[in-house]
Every structure is written in C-alpha cells, then in structure tokens.
Amino acid sequence: MYIVGGSASRRLASELGRSMEAVISEVDVTRFPDDECYVRIDADLEGEDVLIAQTAWPDPNIVELMLLQDAVREMNPSSVTVVVPYFGYARQDKKFKDGEPISARALARLIQTQSDRFITVDVHAASVISWFDRIPAQNVSAHPQIGRFLGDRGVELVLSPDEGRWENAKRVAEVVGCQADFLIKERHDGESVTMTPKSLDASGKTVAIVDDIISTGGTIVKASEQLRKQGAASIIAVCTHGVFAKNAIERLKNVCDEVHSTDTIETPVTTITVAPEIAKAIGSG
Numbered sequence: 645m646y647i648v649g650g651s652a653s654r655r656l657a658s659e660l661g662r663s664m665e666a667v668i669s670e671v672d673v674t675r676f677p678d679d680e681c682y683v684r685i686d687a688d689l690e691g692e693d694v695l696i697a698q699t700a701w702p703d704p705n706i707v708e709l710m711l712l713q714d715a716v717r718e719m720n721p722s723s724v725t726v727v728v729p730y731f732g733y734a735r736q737d738k739k740f741k742d743g744e745p746i747s748a749r750a751l752a753r754l755i756q757t758q759s760d761r762f763i764t765v766d767v768h769a770a771s772v773i774s775w776f777d778r779i780p781a782q783n784v785s786a787h788p789q790i791g792r793f794l795g796d797r798g799v800e801l802v803l804s805p806d807e808g809r810w811e812n813a814k815r816v817a818e819v820v821g822c823q824a825d826f827l828i829k830e831r832h833d834g835e836s837v838t839m840t841p842k843s844l845d846a847s848g849k850t851v852a853i854v855d856d857i858i859s860t861g862g863t864i865v866k867a868s869e870q871l872r873k874q875g876a877a878s879i880i881a882v883c884t885h886g887v888f889a890k891n892a893i894e895r896l897k898n899v900c901d902e903v904h905s906t907d908t909i910e911t912p913v914t915t916i917t918v919a920p921e922i923a924k925a926i927g928s929g
C-alpha cells in the first residue's frame with residue numbers, strides 16, 4: 645500500500661506507514677500567490693492500493709483533500725481509501741433552521757465521489773457514516789489508544805464531561821483497568837454551576853477527563869476547577885480531536901496537570917497516535 649499524507653496529517657501518515665509497513669509517497673503542497681492550493685504527488689501509483697490521509701478541517705485542508713483525491717485518481721490506482729481522521733462539520737449534522745445545508749452530509753458526498761473506501765475516527769455524529777451511501781465507510785475509535793496511554797500514568801478514575809459520552813469513558817477505563825463515571829452539571833443560580841461525578845468520589849485520585857473534541861476548552865476548564873475543589877489529586881485532560889480554539893491549551897494548562905490529544909489533528913500536545921486503530925480497520929476491511 646502507498647500512503648499519501650496531506651499537510652494536515654503528515655504525522656499520522658508516517659505513523660500509518662510504520663503500523664502498516666506501507667510506502668509513504670512524497671507530496672508537495674504549496675500555495676499560489678493568490679492563496680490557491682497546489683499539490684503534486686511524486687510517485688507512480690498506477691495499479692497500487694493507495695491510502696490518502698488528510699484531516700478535513702479547517703476549510704483549506706478540505707480543498708487540499710479534494711486535490712489529492714483528484715491527483716491520485718489521475719494515476720489509475722487499483723483502489724483509493726480516504727482516511728479523514730477529524731471530520732470537520734460533524735457538529736452540523738442537521739438543519740437547525742430552514743435554508744441551511746446539512747454541512748456534514750455535503751462534505752461526505754464530496755469525499756465519496758473520488759474514493760472506494762472511507763475511514764474516520766471518533767466522529768461526532770454517527771449519522772455522518774450513513775451519508776457514505778456508495779462506498780464502505782467506517783468509524784474507528786481512538787479509545788483503546790487513549791486507554792493504553794493513560795494506563796501508564798496511574799489514572800484511577802476516567803470521567804466523561806457529560807452522560808452523553810459516558811460510553812467512551814467506560815471504554816477508556818476498561819483499557820486502563822479503573823472505574824469510569826460522568827459529571828453532572830447543576831446550575832444553582834445565575835452565577836454558580838457545579839460539576840460532580842455522578843456516583844464516584846474524585847478526592848485524592850488521579851483523574852482523567854476524556855472528551856471527543858476540545859474546542860474552546862470551556863467544558864474541561866469548568867470540570868477541572870470543580871474536581872480540584874472536590875480534592876482530585878491530579879487532573880489529566882485528554883481528547884481525540886484537539887481543535888483548541890484561540891488560547892485553549894494555555895487555559896487548560898492553568899487548571900489541568902496534563903493536556904493531551906491524538907494525531908487526528910496535529911497540535912502542540914499531540915502525544916497519542918490513532919494509527920494502530922486505523923491499520924487494524926484496514927486489515928479487517
């Protein structure tokens with residue numbers, strides 16, 4: 645297999661190369677003076693199985709993905725698998741008002757026109773997968789890798805910031821070999837909000853808060869402040885997708901002992917690779 649890594653997923657592409665013993669193709673990505681994107685793949689991919697890895701966020705990376713897909717198709721490969729580790733727009737998976745697009749569906753439709761198989765990681769809305777109606781599509785979980793990483797850090801309790809993502813916290817905790825719980829948010833008056841584990845006690849413990857996306861960091865900052873007050877000994881914030889808007893990492897580091905994200909988005913705190921999970925999915929395909 646040949647791996648074509650877009651500029652948003654170079655690190656993941658090289659991890660995939662290692663995990664799958666695949667050849668990494670040289671890819672040149674530059675910008676024209678008017679900021680349009682230029683890509684060139686320096687490899688002969690005719691008759692080869694090709695995997696393109698590129699996170700579809702922010703918007704310029706989506707255009708780059710389209711160009712890479714086109715360039716690969718031009719070479720008549722045997723098959724094209726597109727791996728979009730972070731699927732942008734997945735939070736816009738429905739029409740909230742008349743006149744709006746279903747943005748996540750629009751992106752899915754675009755990607756599937758030039759690929760034979762699609763893989764993403766911890767997609768925010770499961771419905772995204774169903775919009776790939778012409779090719780096999782799969783959502784892969786980063787939780788085994790997050791669990792392995794946290795297992796080496798003495799984590800005693802894994803928390804989800806809300807009940808909706810508790811299953812994820814449970815999957816991580818299972819790998820760590822500890823308990824999981826979710827936080828209950830209660831607003832007492834206009835000013836005061838508390839976030840407390842539903843049934844377990846965080847005091848004196850090394851706690852990991854696991855979320856699929858950290859964007860502004862507001863959710864985790866609030867949760868961490870509360871867990872500190874409740875006596876947590878150490879707090880580790882972990883997410884699959886580190887969007888980290890503005891100064892989110894700095895804000896998080898003020899309240900958490902550690903902050904980590906996976907390589908679905910390359911960030912200054914990327915410490916976990918999802919490559920082994922993608923490699924497993926490809927192997928099982």
Ligand code: R5P
Nearest residue numbers: 856857858859860861862863
């Ligand atoms: C929400 O549904 C997601 O799972 C995250 O909790 C959310 O996107 C985090 O956003 P922020 O970092 O801005 O609080």
